[in-house]
Amino acid sequence: MKRLGYESGHLDRIDETILTTLMENGRTTTAELARKVKLSSPSVAERVKRLEEAGIITGYSANVSAEAVGLPIAVWFRVRPVPGEMQRVAEIIQGIPEITQCDRVTGEDCFLARANLASIADMERVIDLIVPYAMTNTSIIQSSPVQRRLPPLPIAEQD
Structure with missing residues (x-):
């Protein structure tokens, strides 16, 4: 399946791990991602950059507990x-x-x-x-x- 703007045209297992990890914690460092996928930090940083440029990663956010701020x-x-x-x-x-x-x-x-x-x-x-x-x-x-x-x-x- 061709992804608009994604150079390789396909996601692979490393991309999947990066995306899943960032979805769980958008503050995961490049070094932590690199250890998890067994690649160098520069390689992971480049992958993340390509995922962002392709519009696959559209942003990063904090998860806020509505209940904790008085909206139960x-x-x-x-x-x-x-x-x-x-x-x-x-x-x-x-x-x-x-x-x-x-x-x-x-x-x-x-x-x-x-x-x-x-x-x-x-x-x-x-x-x-x-x-x-x-x-x-x-x-x-x-x-x-x-x-x-x-x-x-x-x-x-x-x-």
Whole structure:
């Protein structure tokens, strides 16, 4: 599978290890990555640079515990705009700071939005901002058995 801008055209097992390691801890040093993949630090630095330039690595971030900062309630909102209100609903969702993630999806609903909230009253307030223009269905997240991770990568077979 050709990757736009990726010189070799394919990811290999070393790239997979680098990506998985950086996904788990974006602060992993080049030296640590080099030890893990058994290459020199300059070789690993060059691989990371190529992965960044190809748009495969798009950035680095910190994982913040919403619960630790006083937002213990996480919810998914399924949102179905009333006819003609799709753009307005998208703008409303974008303007709600408690919504930390939103995707436009296929199916009966048009948006799937995740929010982190301090209370059920805050959940009700968010719903009230949306319901004049859309129907909502809300699910409170009990736990997350799968944390953010890489999807299976297309890896080139080694000769």
